[in-house]
Amino acid sequence: MTMNQRREHRWPRPLEGRRARIWYGGDYNPDQWPEEVWDEDVRLMVKAGVNLVSVGIFSWAKIEPREDVYDFGWLDRIIDNLGKAGIAVDLASATASPPMWLTQAHPEVLWKDYRGDVCQPGARQHWRPTSPVFCEYALKLCRAMAEHYKDNPYVVAWHVGNEYGCHNRFDYSEDAERAFQDWCEERYGTIEAVNDAWGTAFWAQHLNDFSEIVPPRFIGDGNFMNPGKLLDFKRFSSDALKSFYVAERDALAEITPEKPLTTNFMVSAGGSVLDYDDWGGEVDFVSNDHYFIPGEAHLDELAFSASLVDGISRKDPWFLMEHSTSAVNWRPINYRKEPGQLVRDSLAHVAMGADAVCYFQWRQSRSGAEKFHSAMLPHAGEDSQTFRDVCELGRDLGTLADEGLLGTKLAKSSVAIVFDYESEWASEHTATPTQNVHHIDEPLAWFRALADVGVTADVVPIRSNWDEYDVAILPSVYILSEENTRRVRDYVANGGKLIATYYTGISDERDHVWLGGYPGSIRDVVGVRIEEFAPMGSDWPGVPDHLDLDNGAVAHDIVDVIGSIGKDAKVLASFKDDPWTGMDGRPAIVSNPYGEGRSVYVGARLGRDGIARSLPMILETLGVEVKDSSDPDLLRIERVDESTGARFTFLFNRTKEPVSMLVEGRPVVMSLADCAGATVTINPNGVLVVKQ
Missing domain, CATH: 2.60.40.1180 (Golgi alpha-mannosidase II)
Incomplete structure (x- = not known):
């Protein structure tokens, strides 16, 4: 999809007779509890200010206990109880995990890993996105759900699937193979174009026909998969799951066209499962699941991720579908949140554009794999600090709605940090200058460093209008297509202020290296010509593990060997090293005029501290003023x-x-x-x- 091909933004409407509020609640799993608990749940939800819950996400086996036998009675009762209490329902399609009767009757719906092993049932998301059999059963359930609830006044939105690709992102089955072949034919048209894109002249990988295309299955320990093929398989896998979502979405929308539809993304600083910006054009409103990073990066990473969600939503209101009141259950060590962080974290998402705050989950499970995952109503019950904080947050969200927060949007920053899913996927390959460098790490470092000098940047996808900002940062944007190369050149030529870093503009969209010295397609824009990379590490005795700059910053992991700079370029900082290494005195940070604008190139991984140390000089060179009222604390x-x-x-x-x-x-x-x-x-x- 292009920037202009996006669905119209539609937000869940309040229940009849109710005012629009910030949606507040979480996943609710009443089918895990006897019905006598439901009344207490509703009472405590009202006490906490809850006004929406997501229901039925993993309830396929309860709704359709046997093939073509549906039990909506229990679901009708709880939706009715909730609605009469003023609590709206975000109803799931319930297709996230198939029931045992389905997988036993049709084991061909189970996905396979890259070694060909079958993912057996017993957890969740054990289905193939490309299985026509599974799709038939899932769409039949969607239509049954839609027909049954099309006139229910308490259902305000559809929750389609759940966290697509969390466990079944990659499938290497026969269904996936056929679908990958079709995807390649649609993308490239001819097998000759595939050969060109994948560089199959290397290692005798030439293809004579689309039938010879196979998924990137196991090729032996220590071997290297074709980079172009692997990048395309990641694109295909995102598209395959998207196609499945679209089929579900359209089946629901055909019967209930007035109800908006969404699915929950997993956007975080370390999350690149799917191309969520591409998916963002396929939902009526963007939703996200975000779980905190323990330790000192907690708040900054949350704000960074929420800003990216706002960018994916193009500053329309978005929905925080899941986060946690305290500890999660899926890390080796599951740290709790500190006092105050439950409220603070939620308000940070709201600050970044969320008009809904929901948790996983309402009542903490007594059994199952997530019984130690925190919830709004913990095992300790109503008399707990967690529930008191949940009630405090409910009051705060009510106050913000009363004060008129709804209808406002995140103010646009003057600085955009560009994020690109495909650059991350390409930089994940195992045959690169260093495995310690990926695109995904650099945008967060720049976001935090800018905050350290008092600037709160917008984090935006590469498809968005990043070229409408005063300053645009390309942090290790490894892939620059011809189109994005043109955008960069036009942006700076027309007066834009660009900051680009190491590992930017290395390859085109096929992962073919731009020739002539890095960064190939924008060398003249940034005013540097890089001859090779100089990785650093500690895996061998005596190898360099860092490199100092003369401005006091320290580079780690990788630096660029800049062989020459443009005639009008200016060196802002240089490397300091022993003379025999060939790095002493070489340019590290370079400023260059181009057209009506100017660029600064940072040829080293400086980390948050080194970027923050260098930013005053960089911003001054670009003519960017930081407000005197800014406080990095x-x-x-x-x-x-x-x-x-x-x-x-x-x-x-x-x-x-x-x-x-x-x-x-x-x-x-x-x-x-x-x-x-x-x-x-x-x-x-x-x-x-x-x-x-």
Whole structure:
């Protein structure tokens, strides 16, 4: 899909007679509990301010206990109980995991791994996206669900599937093989074009016919898969799951055209399962599941990921479908959240454009694989700090709605950090200059470093209008297609201010290297010509593990060997090293004029600290001023009503010490914060929301 081919944004409407509010709730699994528990659930939901729950996500076996035998009675009763209490339902298609009767009757729907082993039932998502048999059963269930609930006033949206590709991203079955062949024929048209794209002249991999295309199955330990083929298989896998989602979506929409549809993405700083920006054009409203990163990066990574979701949504309101009240259950060590983080984390998502805050899940499970995953109502019950915080958050969200937050959007930053899923997929290959460098790591480092100098950047997909920002950062954007190369050139030529880093513009969309020295297609824009990479590490005695810059920054993992710079380029920082290494005095950071604009090229992996140290010089060179009021101890995010000018400023403490400041405007929500006149002190894990 292109930037212009996106579905119209449609948001779930409030229940009849109810005002529009920030949606608040979570996954609800009443089928895990006896019905006598349901009344208590509804009572406590009302107490907490819950106004929406997602129901039926993993309920296929309960809804259709045997083939063509449906039991909607239990689901009708709980939806009716919820709706009468003012709690809307985001109803799942229930297709996330097939029941045992289906997989026993049709084992051919089970996906296979790259060695050919079958994924057996016993967990979830054990189905093939390309299985026509599974698709037939899933769409039959979708139509039955839609027919039964098409007139139900309490169902306000469809939750299609669940976290597509979380476990079945790659399938190497015979169905997948046929589908991959068809995908390649549709993409390339001729087998000669496939041979050219994949460079099959290398290692005698020439293909005579589309029937010779096979998925990138096991090729032996330590061997190297064809990079072009592997990149295309990742594209195909995202498209295959998307096609399955679209089939489900359309089956539901045909019967219930008035109900908006979504599915939950998994956008995080470390998440590149699917091309979520591509998927973003296929949903009526963007939804995301996000789980916190423990430790010192917690808040910054959350804000980075939420900003990317806002970019995928093109600044339309988006839905936080899942996050956690405290610990998850799927890490080796599952750290709890600190006091205050339950409220703060949710408000950080809201600050970044979310008009819905939901958790996994409402009531903590008593049994099963997720029984130790935190919930809104924990094992400890109503008398617990978690539930008290859940109630506090419900009141805060109600206050923000009353104050007019709905209808506002995340204010546009002057700086865009560009994120590209395909650059990440290409940089994941096992035959690269270093396995320690991937695209996915660099955007977060730049987001955090910019925050350290008081700038809150927007994180935007490469398909978006990043070229409409004052400053655009291309952080290790490994793939630059001809189209995106043109966009870069036009952006800077027309006055844009570009920051590009190492590992940017290495290859085109086929993963063919741009020749003539890196970064091949934009060398003249950034004013450098790189002859080779100089990776660093600690795996062999005596190899270099870092390289100093003369501005005090330190490079790790990789630097560029810049052989020459443009005649008008200016070196901002150089490497310092022993003279015999050939790196001493070489350019590390270079500024270059191009047309009406200017670029800065950073030829080293500097990490958050090194970027922050270098940013004042870089921004000054680009003519970018940082506001005097900026405070690196605070993460400052604003939502604006474009029609009235009303502004909500969210201030988050990024440190482990209290932070005090003067504020303009009226505080409307505070958590772990104290006001004394115009002076506010925000404690660690605290947040303040001010309306102006």
